[in-house]
Amino acid sequence: MKNNDTNHQIVSTVSISQEHITILNDVLTAHTEVGxxxxxxxxxxxxxxxxxxxxxxxxxxxxxxxxxxIWIPAGLNHSSHNLKTTEYCSxxxxxxxCNNLPEKACIINLTEIGRAIINTILTKxxxxxxxxxxxxxxxxxxxxxxxxxxxxxxxxxSKDKYLQPIxxxxxxxxxxxxxxxxxxxIVFTSEKTLTRKFKSELNxxxxxxxxxxxFLNSLPLLRTEKTIQEISYLLGxxxxxxxxxxxxxxxxxxxxxxxxxx
Numbered sequence: 058m059k060n061n062d063t064n065h066q067i068v069s070t071v072s073i074s075q076e077h078i079t080i081l082n083d084v085l086t087a088h089t090e091v092g093x094x095x096x097x098x099x100x101x102x103x104x105x106x107x108x109x110x111x112x113x114x115x116x117x118x119x120x121x122x123x124x125x126x127i128w129i130p131a132g133l134n135h136s137s138h139n140l141k142t143t144e145y146c147s148x149x150x151x152x153x154x155c156n157n158l159p160e161k162a163c164i165i166n167l168t169e170i171g172r173a174i175i176n177t178i179l180t181k182x183x184x185x186x187x188x189x190x191x192x193x194x195x196x197x198x199x200x201x202x203x204x205x206x207x208x209x210x211x212x213x214x215s216k217d218k219y220l221q222p223i224x225x226x227x228x229x230x231x232x233x234x235x236x237x238x239x240x241x242x243i244v245f246t247s248e249k250t251l252t253r254k255f256k257s258e259l260n261x262x263x264x265x266x267x268x269x270x271x272f273l274n275s276l277p278l279l280r281t282e283k284t285i286q287e288i289s290y291l292l293g294x295x296x297x298x299x300x301x302x303x304x305x306x307x308x309x310x311x312x313x314x315x316x317x318x319x
Contacts, residue, residue: 080185085145100149126165224266
């Protein structure tokens with residue numbers, strides 16, 4: 058890893074076990090970069106705030122807020138970087154436990170139980186899930202990962218004939234405040250059908266998808282000299298407080314704090 062043009066390695070005396078889940082954690086300072094590399098084990102990357110971004114060899118970028126984890130299967134070349142100082146946890150999973158985990162890199166929406174297990178591991182400073190209790194906890198954790206919802210992108214797409222024109226438009230015009238009912242009239246279907254389509258195709262509501270596209274569009278805007286109020290209006294919010302609430306919900310920090318760490 059490198060940070061501000063200097064090499065940075067996770068400081069740990071823990072060696073990776075081929076039999077048990079191994080946990081590595083570190084505090085990564087702002088602008089830490091991890092060069093292209095791969096592992097002989099499955100890796101689940103988790104942070105406690107902000108955003109985690111991982112570039113997969115082949116021009117695929119996985120971007121996820123702190124509530125999610127990024128899964129990297131064994132042998133897959135990847136690199137990553139973070140914009141703000143954050144506590145980072147890498148959960149190294151032996152190949153024998155990866156049989157039912159995704160074969161491709163993806164974003165995992167951690168279950169409450171899965172997140173609670175990670176918090177317990179970090180609170181108790183556990184390095185290996187070994188022994189009777191550790192292996193039992195590992196079994197539950199793997200079950201939670203297998204059952205958790207997964208996506209190839211924080212902002213999922215769809216080629217559905219009703220959804221595709223809506224998604225394409227909002228990606229270019231994130232500040233649009235057209236209601237789902239208005240969209241239903243435009244694409245010649247019912248609001249009920251669109252509601253069902255968003256849930257079945259994208260696993261989220263129309264409002265959540267639109268909030269995500271606005272959130273992602275806000276990140277480059279926060280690098281400019283535009284005020285928070287100007288950004289709020291550009292993204293379709295009638296007041297700054299609504300934008301701030303959305304941003305903090307999705308990133309774990311406020312727009313102003315995020316901007317200071319860029």
